[in-house]
Amino acid sequence: MxxxxxxxxxxxxxxxxxxxxxxxxxxxxxxxxxxxxxxxxxxxxxxxxxxxxxxxxxxxxxxxxxxxxxxxxxxxxxxxxxxxxxxxxxxxxxxxxxxxxxxxxxxxxxxxxxxxxxxxxxxxxxxxxxxxxxxxxxxxxxxxxxxxxxxxxxxxxxxxxxxxxxxxxxxxxxxxxxxxxxxxxxxxxxxxxxxxxxxxxxxxxxxxxxxxxxxxxxxxxxxxxxxxxxxxxxxxxxxxxxxxxxxxxxxxxxxxxxxxxxxxxxxxxxxxxxxxxxxxxxxxxxxxxxxxxxxxxxxxxxxxxxxxxxxxxxxxxxxxxxxxxxxxxxxxxxxxxxxxxxxxxxxxxxxxWFQPKAGREANWQPGSWYLPDAQWFISRSASSAGSFGFAAKGGSNNEPHNHIDVGHFILLAGDDPAVAADLGSGEYTADYFGDGRYTYDCNGAQGHSLPMVSGHQQQVGGTSKAEVIEAVTGDQEDRFALELADCYPSESGLQSFQRSFVLRKDEKPSLTVTDTFAFGEGGGQVSEVIVTRCQPSLAEDGRIVLAGGLHTAELSYGVGRFRAAIVERPFVNHFGQEESYYRIHLIAEHSAERSQQFALDFEFK
Structure with missing residues (x-):
């Protein structure tokens, strides 16, 4: 209308x-x-x-x-x-x-x-x-x-x-x-x-x-x-x-x-x-x-x-x-x-316009929503263990106030530092809205939980977009799956890249992110990246502990499948203040395979 x-x-x-x-x-x-x-x-x-x-x-x-x-x-x-x-x-x-x-x-x-x-x-x-x-x-x-x-x-x-x-x-x-x-x-x-x-x-x-x-x-x-x-x-x-x-x-x-x-x-x-x-x-x-x-x-x-x-x-x-x-x-x-x-x-x-006598709940009502035009999936739950939230996005890399972030996700609990984080807005400068926009970690693919594929990050532009495969909300489990191959340049060798999310809404939720890659002849190299505001520590091969406040989460990724590295990175927030975040790199050990699948499991403890 x-x-x-x-x-x-x-x-x-x-x-x-x-x-x-x-x-x-x-x-x-x-x-x-x-x-x-x-x-x-x-x-x-x-x-x-x-x-x-x-x-x-x-x-x-x-x-x-x-x-x-x-x-x-x-x-x-x-x-x-x-x-x-x-x-x-x-x-x-x-x-x-x-x-x-x-x-x-x-x-x-x-x-x-x-x-x-x-x-x-x-x-x-x-x-x-x-x-x-x-x-x-x-x-x-x-x-x-x-x-x-x-x-x-x-x-x-x-x-x-x-x-x-x-x-x-x-x-x-x-x-x-x-x-x-x-x-x-x-x-x-x-x-x-x-x-x-x-x-x-x-x-x-x-x-x-x-x-x-x-x-x-x-x-x-x-x-x-x-x-x-x-x-x-x-x-x-x-x-x-x-x-x-x-x-x-x-x-x-x-x-x-x-x-x-x-x-x-x-x-x-x-x-x-x-x-x-x-x-x-x-x-x-x-x-x-x-x-x-x-x-x-x-x-x-x-x-x-x-x-x-x-x-x-x-x-x-x-x-x-x-x-x-x-x-x-x-x-x-x-x-x-x-x-x-x-x-x-x-x-x-x-x-x-404030209405003092209006009926109000103490918290937002739990629920899950898929917003099909934006290709956003949002879920929040609450239990005696606390409140938990998950969100993931498709869309394109040509959106208002654009970040390079198709397939990126957020996972958090209550007031704790985000287990999987979005840095949000950086300080607005001339360069922030100019040619240097994607050199800022807030905006570029490097500051989001997205894999590097054969040394390539996602590209900016309207053709760099997701195709939604599945979006299902449920009382006990939410599922969201995307095809993301169009977000990477042809030099990556990708023929298909499907990322799926399965959120199980138990007393303390758990999330499985599964990435399935199909390459042309010669295969490709995958480096998974997780952006977190929690303090991460390598517990053992295949497991990283993400220390929050009230809650601790564990990231499990399979013994012998990756070489793990943790880098602390600075960034400047919207108000010109310097903060830091952690970037977890999981570098796949087997790079020549044409078909590769990796599961990343997040579980609150």
């Missing part, structure tokens, strides 16, 4: 409605009373986090965004130096706005907010340096310029006359100059037809801002038509299974902004323009509860983090909208400071 409403129709639906009123922000059918929220015990932890951060920031000076910091990206590829200060300003904007609403009698918050808004209006561009790269000031729109305009629009609506008139008028002028005029006059932008988070964030933010502050009905409806069409492209990036190939963090991000815009559009049209009226949107809404393996640990393929907390406002909103969506445990709730970008829209809705 594709959404489309003509400009004239949208204009007729909007003409009797204005979102320039606090009545937009209702809770349970009543106008939000910020003073009641501030004193309400169920909100105490969340509001306490906001207050603590706002008070910390009151003691700090307004961060300075210098030209030298801005130019550092082009000179060195470093993003963090500029972005750290950029996002601290957004953290101030979000913190001081929320506290000005919750505690309006404390003038320090409002005065600090006014200073931060003034600093943001003085920024030459709201775009990040990494997204400018030759673009003209006030003609380019990236994720963060769109988010900034949306945030300022909501602040205008929420604080209204409490902001000085000249400042409010200046905010409106900058939103128009930096977002509305470029969107209507200088596009189309690449993200307008993108099938990933950029489409939802940019178009959703601009469309929401237009609903909130644009006075011209003609301009507003024109922007809404464009935004809705971009949302169609965003949804095209999902299969019918609703899987977000970029992972749950980007699901929070992209789908979050889809929902924020859809909610405002529905309110502005009395429900006539309903972006939720789609089976695919419902499937996407269900992705969150299907992608977690244990607690806050998802199947973190692609540039996903190993730990991802839930946005409680977004989650509760979707659980109200769709009966099958779970209200997640409050233990998984993201803290106010978890978002290093300090985005205003989700922070506001984590307060307004």
């Amino acid at each position: 594709r959404f489309h409403w003509e400009k004239e129709l949208l204009q007729s639906w909007l003409k009797d409605h204005s979102l320039q009123d606090e009545a937009l922000y209702w809770i349970g059918g009543k106008l939000v009373d910020w003073a009641v929220l501030s004193a309400s015990p169920p909100y105490a932890d969340l509001i306490g986090e906001i207050r603590e951060e706002a008070d910390r920031l009151l003691e700090r000076p307004e961060p300075e965004l210098t030209q030298e910091l801005y130019e550092r990206f082009e000179k060195t590829g470093n993003r963090l130096a500029y972005e750290d200060k950029y996002f601290e300003r957004r953290r101030r904007l979000t913190s001081f706005t929320l506290m000005s609403l919750l505690e309006p009698d404390k003038r320090d918050y409002k005065q600090a907010l006014i200073g931060t808004i003034g600093a943001i209006l003085e920024e030459p561009t709201w775009c990040l340096p990494a997204h400018m790269r030759g673009q003209e000031i006030d003609r380019n729109i990236d994720l963060f310029s769109a988010e900034t305009g949306f945030a300022l629009s909501e602040i205008i609506v929420l604080l209204g006359a409490r902001l000085p008139d000249p400042l409010r008028e200046a905010m409106l002028g900058h939103i128009d100059r930096r977002l509305f005029v470029p969107y209507l006059s200088y596009g189309p932008y690449g993200w307008e037809t993108a099938e990933h988070n950029w489409a939802a964030v940019c178009a959703g933010s601009i469309g929401a801002a237009a609903l909130l502050v644009e006075q011209s009905a003609a301009r507003k409806s024109a922007m809404l038509v464009k935004a809705v069409e971009t949302m169609n492209h965003y949804l095209d990036g999902f299969g019918e299974d609703g899987a977000c190939l970029e992972g749950p963090g980007y699901w929070n991000y992209g789908f979050g902004y889809f929902v924020y815009f859809a909610d405002l559009l529905g309110k502005a049209t009395d429900g006539k323009a309903d972006l939720f009226a789609s089976d695919k949107v419902k499937a996407v809404a269900l992705f969150q509860q299907r992608c977690y393996l244990a607690g806050d640990r998802p199947a973190n393929f692609s540039d996903a983090m190993p730990h991802v907390s839930v946005h409680i406002g977004l989650s509760d909103y979707l659980a109200d909208r769709f009966e099958e969506v779970e209200h997640p445990s409050l233990q998984l709730r993201s803290r106010f400071t978890d978002d290093h970008c300090a985005r205003f829209a989700p922070a506001l809705r984590n307060v307004l």
Whole structure:
């Protein structure tokens, strides 16, 4: 289903409605009373986090965004130096706005907010340096310029006359100059037809801002038509299974902004323009509860983090909208400071959309899911021994935020280091998204649990893809099997490479990974690779012990079949911090055989 409403129709639906009123922000059918929220015990932890951060920031000076910091990206590829200060300003904007609403009698918050808004209006561009790269000031729109305009629009609506008139008028002028005029006059932008988070964030933010502050009905409806069409492209990036190939963090991000815009559009049209009226949107809404393996640990393929907390406002909103969506445990709730970008829209809705009285389970419900469009297999189980998770993927090596990882898998228990791990996202630099992307262990085949075949690793590209042979979920056993020969170059000599997974869901689960290789004349050399965050030790020929925390696992691979080696490798995580992982190499002793089969058995003890 594709959404489309003509400009004239949208204009007729909007003409009797204005979102320039606090009545937009209702809770349970009543106008939000910020003073009641501030004193309400169920909100105490969340509001306490906001207050603590706002008070910390009151003691700090307004961060300075210098030209030298801005130019550092082009000179060195470093993003963090500029972005750290950029996002601290957004953290101030979000913190001081929320506290000005919750505690309006404390003038320090409002005065600090006014200073931060003034600093943001003085920024030459709201775009990040990494997204400018030759673009003209006030003609380019990236994720963060769109988010900034949306945030300022909501602040205008929420604080209204409490902001000085000249400042409010200046905010409106900058939103128009930096977002509305470029969107209507200088596009189309690449993200307008993108099938990933950029489409939802940019178009959703601009469309929401237009609903909130644009006075011209003609301009507003024109922007809404464009935004809705971009949302169609965003949804095209999902299969019918609703899987977000970029992972749950980007699901929070992209789908979050889809929902924020859809909610405002529905309110502005009395429900006539309903972006939720789609089976695919419902499937996407269900992705969150299907992608977690244990607690806050998802199947973190692609540039996903190993730990991802839930946005409680977004989650509760979707659980109200769709009966099958779970209200997640409050233990998984993201803290106010978890978002290093300090985005205003989700922070506001984590307060307004949170439902303290919703029924919640302590953990995600056990289950197994095969997502056929993504070719992801996910299984989580729980017993008196603890919680356990397994995930494996097919797909291709040409996906959003691509890693070379077809046939890769994850195995973990509770909060222990992952037995078979995905490193997730590395530090974003120019090279990370450039020619050097796959030299990073986070992204390249070398950082995933994939065999080397005759000295060759998997290749990047759309033809490097899996064929699913079997995907069966069951109460006691799950099975998943893939043909992976197309992922390796012809020089590997492969005619077939089938990888199968059998997960037995006992009190403590066990996993068998069986790799079956067929080579042409001359055979081939296989080196199995397992990536782990556990401390591995060679116990004896054919067995490696993987020491976790609460649980220990054993990897058995057959006496006399491999020569084993363990290498500890450093990598830099998404936040620029150095970590390490272990790469287990199992080098097959018999290399000339045309047919070879190896079984790797993982068992929790």
